[in-house]
Amino acid sequence: MNVFFVRDCVNPDDAVYIDGQWYCTLGSCYAAACGEVTVPENLSEPCFDCEDDGTNCIEFGGVTDETSALSQAVHFTLFVGSLSSQCGEGLIAYASACYIDDITDRPLAGFMNICPFGLNLDRERLLSTVQHEIFHALGFSHSLYALYRDEDGNPLTPREANGYPPVDPVSGLFLWSSRVIQELTLDWDYVGGTTQRTVQALVTPNIVREARAHFGCPTLMGLEIEDGGGAGTALAHFEKRIMATESMNGYLTPTRVFSRMTLALMEDTGWYIPDYEMADIMNWGKDLGCDFVQKSCKNWIDQKTNAGLSIAPWCNVPFETTCHAEGVDVAYCSFYQYFNGVPTIYQDMNQMYNALFEALVT
Ligand SMILES: [Zn+2]
16 A cells, blocks of 8 residues: 655645635645655645636646556655755765544654765675665654554554644643553663663563563563664664664664664554564673673673673773674774763763764764
8 A cells, every 4th residue: 555645735824725625726735745855746645736716727737547556566765865955964864654544543654864964884884784774764763653553453552632642842742641651660770880771772572572582581571772863863762882783873883783672663653564583693791691781881891800700792891893883794892082071970981882983873
């Protein structure tokens, strides 16, 4: 099933309602858009234009019977652009759904923008970025969490009278329920001692099953999502500390994988049935237990150091080369010097994970 995009008038005041049909005054019919991408004629509703007084109405452009018939087999339409409008500050690409199904809420169309300089990435990283963005457009998005459904197709977040979840007046996002995301409280070691830190975690059933199995932590209540990186990155990705090599974290790093946890999240949307055989193997955090996934890096490093064990996958020898955690690359222990101060609770992290190149991928 495909969608045909409804056009708006350039100026809302140009809209006139005649005999059950909205028209634009002559010449003011607007090209439909998905994100920043202009929708082609064959995926748009026709233009309906009239004179100011409602006479001489004409219908033109838009979908034809032929294109309509062709589109019946299309399950998802992705519009791709390379515009610089929202790019900058290390942003490489972004994507979102732009049209959802009336009945199931499943995204029927989405857009992806690869920032022009992102096209200079090497092929492997560009491909990984494109794949990452497709997952966002299909459902891995904080604008869609509140629309996720259970395996029977029932909404996980209660709906209001208009059929949609409540909207957060500040962010404009649908507010999700605790069946999708919950706050977890972690005991958090840092240079000043131990504090309690509240994080947001995905708690849907498939992701919890896969995260427990991956980290070897049967009591894990949810999979932490990113809290850093600003509006496009925070909440919309897996937490990089525990998912450093996962492609659905918010930072472009070399040698990335799409793990079973990404596929599990797609299953937890209620819109897809993934083939877990297609998942990449992820070594980062594999079988490292509850402390790795629920406590700070400092806790891990101190524990291992005190026991005379390797602190891998973390490191503390600047620029030492080592095997990449995924075992298919050489990595080095990357240290950053922050001159503006690191928030106190993160002052365990002078031992930074190796990263040859990082940039924001929202
Ligand atoms: Zn992203």
